[in-house]
Amino acid sequence: MxxxxxxxxxxxxxxxxxxxxxxxxxxxxxxxxxxxxxxxxxxxxxxxxxxxxxxxxxxxxxxxxxxxxxxxxxxxxxxxxxxxxxxxxxxxxxxxxxxxxxxxxxxxxxxxxxxxxxxxxxxxxxxxxxxxxxxxxxxxxxxxxxxxxxxxxxxxxxxxxxxxxxxxxxxxxxxxxxxxxIIEQHFEILKSYITNRQKRNPGDHCSICNMASRCGQFPLINSDKITNRVREVKISKTNLVKLNNCERRAAWNVQYGIPREDFVEFETESTATKFHTYTQQMLVNNQNFLDVKNIDLFNDLTTDEEATLRENLFKKYSELITKLKEYKNLKITDSEYQLGFTCIVDGVSTKDGEVIEKKVATIFMGKADLVGRADGVPIIVELKTRPEIPEDLLEAQLYALGASLILRTEEVIVLHVYSLNDQTFNKERRFELSELDSVKKKFIEISKKPASWLPFDALSTRYTIGDWCQYCEFKTTCSEYR
Ligand code: SF4
Ligand code: SF4
Missing domain, CATH: 3.90.320 (Lambda Exonuclease; Chain A)
Known part of the structure; x- marks a missing residue:
C-alpha cells in the first residue's frame, strides 16, 4: 500500500x-x-x-x-x-x-x-x-x-x-x-498535477470548488486574508439575480441544495445557446473578425442547422459585428470566463444546534460570454437574445469589479449586445475607480444576506412573494412551508 x-x-x-x-x-x-x-x-x-x-x-x-x-x-x-x-x-x-x-x-x-x-x-x-x-x-x-x-x-x-x-x-x-x-490515462493526469500543483484553470467547475475563496480567481475585496474559521457561501450570477427578488429562492439553491421541482434530464439546445456557441467560436483569438469574408465563415459553422434558423443566426452575428466595429483595436481573448470576488462580513452559524456568531465569506461568480481588450482597456461582451432587464446592471457590476481585481486595472468596459429578432442594440457601461468603489460597497451589503442563513435551517431565510414566484423552482415546497 x-x-x-x-x-x-x-x-x-x-x-x-x-x-x-x-x-x-x-x-x-x-x-x-x-x-x-x-x-x-x-x-x-x-x-x-x-x-x-x-x-x-x-x-x-x-x-x-x-x-x-x-x-x-x-x-x-x-x-x-x-x-x-x-x-x-x-x-x-x-x-x-x-x-x-x-x-x-x-x-x-x-x-x-x-x-x-x-x-x-x-x-x-x-x-x-x-x-x-x-x-x-x-x-x-x-x-x-x-x-x-x-x-x-x-x-x-x-x-x-x-x-x-x-x-x-x-x-x-x-x-x-x-x-x-484508462488507468494509464488517469496516472498521466496525476503526473501533470505532481509537476505543477498550483496550475489554475477556471471553468464551470469553479461553481462546485471548495478553493474558490483562496485560489486567486475570486479575490477578497474587503479583507487581506481568509482563515479556516470562516463559513463560506457561493453565489452564481443566476442566483444573484434571484437573491435580489427572494432570499429563500437563492438560499435553497446555493446553500441548502433543496431538490428543484423542475428537474429535467434532457434539454434541447436553444437558439440562444447556439448563437453563443457559434459566436464564441468565431470571435476568440480571431484578428480578422471585421472582414466581410471572415463574417461569411460563420455560415460554415451552421451547415447542420435548418435554413430559417441559419439565416436568423447569421443576421444576428452580422449585426453584432457592426456593433463591435465601434471599438478600436478590439481583441477577444476568451469566452465563458469566470469572473467574481469574495466578501467577508459578520454572520451566523450553528454549533450543536445552537446559533453562534461567525464570519461568512460570500463568493460571487459569473461566466462572462466574451472577454478581451479594446484599445488596451479590459472589455466584457455579454450576448443577449432577449430584451434588456434591470438585473443586467447587477451583472455588469459583478463582471466589472471581478475583471478590475484580477487584471489590476482601474477601468473596465462592459458591453451588453441585445440581438433581438427585429433589431440589435447595445448598451455600454464604463466603470472607473469611483464606480468600482460603489460597486464594492453594494456587494458588501448584499453579502450580509447569505451571512444570515443558518446552516441546517432552510426555513431561517426570508422569503418575498412576487411575480417571480410563478417561475420559481420551489413553488410547491415553498407554499407548503410558508
Ligand atoms: S475556483 Fe479556483 S481552484 Fe477552484 S476550479 Fe476555479 S480556478 Fe480552480
Ligand atoms: S415561491 Fe416565491 S417566495 Fe417561495 S421561494 Fe420561490 S420565489 Fe421565493
Missing amino acids: SDKDNTFSTGQIKKISECHSSLGKNNQLAAPKLQRWKDLNQAIIDWMNNDAIEETSIAIAEKNNFQFYDEIQKKILSNLFSKYRELYPKKDTEFEFSYITKDTTQVINNEEYAITSHFTYSYNDGVSTEFVKLKTAHDPDPSLIDRAILTKFRKDNEEYITAALEKNELQDIELVDNPDA
Whole structure:
C-alpha cells in the first residue's frame, strides 16, 4: 500500500483533471447537502448495527442523525433513508462500512502513488460480497476510472452495485473493455498535477470548488486574508439575480441544495445557446473578425442547422459585428470566463444546534460570454437574445469589479449586445475607480444576506412573494412551508 499522502481518490483525480488548484485543504463550505449525505450514511450504519426491532432502530437512527435539521431537510433525509431500507432490507450478512476500497498503484519519480475507488458499504453472505456505492445525486453513474479499477481488480465472487436513491434502484456498475489504458490515462493526469500543483484553470467547475475563496480567481475585496474559521457561501450570477427578488429562492439553491421541482434530464439546445456557441467560436483569438469574408465563415459553422434558423443566426452575428466595429483595436481573448470576488462580513452559524456568531465569506461568480481588450482597456461582451432587464446592471457590476481585481486595472468596459429578432442594440457601461468603489460597497451589503442563513435551517431565510414566484423552482415546497 502506498504512503497515505500519495493516495488520491477517484473524486480527487476528477477535480485535478479540471483544475490543479482545486485540490486543497477542506474549509467550511456551507454545504448542508454534503452534510446530509454524511448524516444519511451514519443513520444507515446506526440502523444496520442496532439489533432492536425495526421500528425502534429506525426511530433511534433518525433521532440521532437528523435532529438538527429543519422540517424540509428532515423529510428529504427520512425519504432517502426509507428508500435505502427498501432497496437493502436487513439481511443475515456481514456488514462493513469503513474504508472499503480498491486501489491501483504506479511508481512516479521513484515514489508509489495510488488511485483509490471507494465503496460506502459491503455485504458478505459467506459466499460472495456485494460492494455498494451510495449515491443521492441525479447522475449516479460512477466515473470511468472507478469502473476501470473495478474491472482490473475484480474477484470472481464480487459484485459492484450503485444504490441510486434518487432513482430508487440498484444499478450494476458496468465494467469496461480497456481498464489498463484508462488507468494509464488517469496516472498521466496525476503526473501533470505532481509537476505543477498550483496550475489554475477556471471553468464551470469553479461553481462546485471548495478553493474558490483562496485560489486567486475570486479575490477578497474587503479583507487581506481568509482563515479556516470562516463559513463560506457561493453565489452564481443566476442566483444573484434571484437573491435580489427572494432570499429563500437563492438560499435553497446555493446553500441548502433543496431538490428543484423542475428537474429535467434532457434539454434541447436553444437558439440562444447556439448563437453563443457559434459566436464564441468565431470571435476568440480571431484578428480578422471585421472582414466581410471572415463574417461569411460563420455560415460554415451552421451547415447542420435548418435554413430559417441559419439565416436568423447569421443576421444576428452580422449585426453584432457592426456593433463591435465601434471599438478600436478590439481583441477577444476568451469566452465563458469566470469572473467574481469574495466578501467577508459578520454572520451566523450553528454549533450543536445552537446559533453562534461567525464570519461568512460570500463568493460571487459569473461566466462572462466574451472577454478581451479594446484599445488596451479590459472589455466584457455579454450576448443577449432577449430584451434588456434591470438585473443586467447587477451583472455588469459583478463582471466589472471581478475583471478590475484580477487584471489590476482601474477601468473596465462592459458591453451588453441585445440581438433581438427585429433589431440589435447595445448598451455600454464604463466603470472607473469611483464606480468600482460603489460597486464594492453594494456587494458588501448584499453579502450580509447569505451571512444570515443558518446552516441546517432552510426555513431561517426570508422569503418575498412576487411575480417571480410563478417561475420559481420551489413553488410547491415553498407554499407548503410558508
Ligand atoms: S475556483 Fe476555479 S480556478 Fe479556483 S481552484 Fe477552484 S476550479 Fe480552480
Ligand atoms: S415561491 Fe416565491 S417566495 Fe417561495 S421561494 Fe420561490 S420565489 Fe421565493
